Amino acid sequence: MKMSPEYSKAQANMQPGVITADGFLGDDKRPIVDIIADDEATMETLGVSFDEAVARMRHLMEEGRKGLEEPVTVDGNWIVRVSEARGFLPSPFEDGIFRKVNAQVELMQNGTPTGESVLYSELGMHLLEKYHFMQGVGAAFRMDPERLKRVLQL
Amino acid sequence: MNLAYFVAPLAVSGISAALAALISITDRIVNNYGEVTIDVNSGSKKLEVNGGANLLVTLAESGIFVPSACGGRGSCGECKVKVNSDVGPHLPTEIPYLDKDQIQNNVRLSCQVKLKTDIGIEIPEYLFKIKQYTGTVERIRDVTHDIKEVYFKLDDGQTVDFRAGQYGQIEVPPYDKVKDRTQRAYSMSSVPSDTNHVEFLVRLVPGGIVTTYVHDRLKEGEKMKVIAPFGEFYVRETDATMICVAGGSGMAPFKSIFYDFIEKDKMKDRDIWYFFGARTKKDLFYLDELEKMQNEHERFHFVAALSEPQPEDEWEGETGLITEVLGRYLKEEISQEKPKEGYLCGSPGMLDACMAVMREHGMTEDKIYFDKFA
Ligand SMILES: Cc1cc2nc3c(=O)[nH]c(=O)nc-3n(C[C@H](O)[C@H](O)[C@H](O)COP(=O)(O)OP(=O)(O)OC[C@H]3O[C@@H](n4cnc5c(N)ncnc54)[C@H](O)[C@@H]3O)c2cc1C
Numbered sequence: 001m002k003m004s005p006e007y008s009k010a011q012a013n014m015q016p017g018v019i020t021a022d023g024f025l026g027d028d029k030r031p032i033v034d035i036i037a038d039d040e041a042t043m044e045t046l047g048v049s050f051d052e053a054v055a056r057m058r059h060l061m062e063e064g065r066k067g068l069e070e071p072v073t074v075d076g077n078w079i080v081r082v083s084e085a086r087g088f089l090p091s092p093f094e095d096g097i098f099r100k101v102n103a104q105v106e107l108m109q110n111g112t113p114t115g116e117s118v119l120y121s122e123l124g125m126h127l128l129e130k131y132h133f134m135q136g137v138g139a140a141f142r143m144d145p146e147r148l149k150r151v152l153q154l
Numbered sequence: 155m156n157l158a159y160f161v162a163p164l165a166v167s168g169i170s171a172a173l174a175a176l177i178s179i180t181d182r183i184v185n186n187y188g189e190v191t192i193d194v195n196s197g198s199k200k201l202e203v204n205g206g207a208n209l210l211v212t213l214a215e216s217g218i219f220v221p222s223a224c225g226g227r228g229s230c231g232e233c234k235v236k237v238n239s240d241v242g243p244h245l246p247t248e249i250p251y252l253d254k255d256q257i258q259n260n261v262r263l264s265c266q267v268k269l270k271t272d273i274g275i276e277i278p279e280y281l282f283k284i285k286q287y288t289g290t291v292e293r294i295r296d297v298t299h300d301i302k303e304v305y306f307k308l309d310d311g312q313t314v315d316f317r318a319g320q321y322g323q324i325e326v327p328p329y330d331k332v333k334d335r336t337q338r339a340y341s342m343s344s345v346p347s348d349t350n351h352v353e354f355l356v357r358l359v360p361g362g363i364v365t366t367y368v369h370d371r372l373k374e375g376e377k378m379k380v381i382a383p384f385g386e387f388y389v390r391e392t393d394a395t396m397i398c399v400a401g402g403s404g405m406a407p408f409k410s411i412f413y414d415f416i417e418k419d420k421m422k423d424r425d426i427w428y429f430f431g432a433r434t435k436k437d438l439f440y441l442d443e444l445e446k447m448q449n450e451h452e453r454f455h456f457v458a459a460l461s462e463p464q465p466e467d468e469w470e471g472e473t474g475l476i477t478e479v480l481g482r483y484l485k486e487e488i489s490q491e492k493p494k495e496g497y498l499c500g501s502p503g504m505l506d507a508c509m510a511v512m513r514e515h516g517m518t519e520d521k522i523y524f525d526k527f528a
């Protein structure tokens with residue numbers, strides 16, 4: 001799919017070492033519009049809306065923050081650990097700056113951690129909400145649709 | 155000059171300004187704009203510079219460091235400068251960061267203003283104090299499993315003038331996949347009287363550009379650039395009781411503040427309570443120094459709290475989240491009569507939570523200080 005100048009610029013900014021050390025694309029060589037289109041299709045098949053996913057992620061991050069960097073159990077279903085570095089990171093779309101806040105969310109079943117987790121940051125949530133960009137396959141902050149559905153119980 | 159236009163806490167985390175510089179250098183080679191004059195604060199300084207680059211980069215090349223949190227990408231709104239001459243209408247990239255008054259007064263994002271002709275600008279005088287220093291790493295020490303103490307000696311008799319509590323920006327060179335120089339903000343933990351050194355406490359952020367460099371690559375003897383001093387986090391000269399709270403690398407400005415107090419014999423002048431929160435004993439540091447400080451200075455109280463002490467820690471001190479311990483002390487131990495000031499340094503989450511506790515105990519927000527852009 002053809003990319004607008006805005007998306008081409010964003011793809012350049014997503015390369016390793018431009019904004020973050022490892023970038024946003026992992027080993028994925030596809031143009032970001034294709035990554036987005038494929039993930040949108042998967043989310044639709046899974047019956048999960050982006051707004052719903054972001055709302056759950058935001059709730060878990062907010063609750064997790066109360067642990068002041070310690071793991072906390074949220075709603076009896078998740079163990080959430082939120083860690084923060086001071087300062088801000090620009091969005092690759094150059095449309096704002098975001099706190100360096102990370103949430104590690106692990107799913108629990110019957111009160112026991114399952115070992116399955118997702119990692120996302122405040123910037124990652126913005127990319128998901130505004131652009132439906134879940135990051136390239138292999139990226140450390142990739143929000144894989146299937147995993148997101150399972151772990152966040154969507 | 156209306157200083158309200160400028161965001162007071164100098165925001166300088168973010169990606170390298172080198173990126174913006176690169177783009178503008180290419181443009182300057184293609185288009186020759188010749189020499190232009192920048193008149194700073196109605197004649198207080200006149201800079202003869204080459205035109206073609208943006209105002210932010212050109213000022214930095216001339217030794218004037220306007221705050222920037224995004225490296226000149228037009229995405230932070232921190233690089234505001236009042237322009238007194240006609241440099242064309244505001245760009246669409248500037249509008250979202252400016253209010254009506256600022257637009258009317260021709261306040262501009264300096265990274266978006268391209269220098270083509272002579273220009274007059276107004277900036278706060280304190281920006282003149284910010285300088286770029288070169289230094290050599292004299293000592294690197296692990297103070298915890300994820301925090302390094304890095305001590306720089308400034309080269310060639312350079313001296314730095316800062317207030318205890320302020321921060322500087324360190325710049326790391328390109329490495330691995332990181333193609334540009336990158337700058338980040340770190341509070342200075344050295345005492346201001348040690349004018350030819352600066353010390354920082356750098357906590358490793360997994361996947362972080364600068365902290366990975368500092369933790370995995372930076373060596374003693376290596377040259378580094380430091381830009382300083384920035385920030386509004388310093389002790390207000392009153393006799394109010396100081397309630398200081400920190401966690402992790404938030405220790406840095408307090409180390410500087412307390413040693414500065416000791417040198418200036420100010421420890422006897424007011425009550426100081428220093429709360430430091432950590433998870434286990436391995437996250438605590440400078441314990442001996444702080445306990446010694448407490449023993450030697452009657453009005454200085456140090457309270458360390460562990461949220462998850464391990465059996466092997468044999469911890470007999472306070473336990474619980476630092477907010478709980480702070481609340482307890484504000485209620486039961488610290489005099490209710492005397493006025494109080496809050497000084498906070500740590501993660502934004504900790505800051506918010508401590509502010510809430512302080513408010514609950516009658517402290518007012520205008521007397522609670524922290525680095526706003528942190
Ligand atoms: C005023 C001030 C004072 C400070 N003082 C200190 C101090 O004394 N000591 C100290 O240790 N720190 C301090 N800091 C913080 C410091 O400036 C840096 O922000 C911090 O060290 C992290 O820098 P970094 O380059 O290692 O991380 P960065 O590379 O800037 O950021 C890493 C983070 O980016 C996000 N990220 C990375 N990749 C992705 C992706 N693909 N998708 C989404 N998100 C992603 C994640 O949240 C990750 O954790 C201070 C900050 C300020 C503003």
Ligand code: FES
Nearest residue numbers: 226228230231265
């Ligand atoms: S430097 Fe960030 S908007 Fe200008």
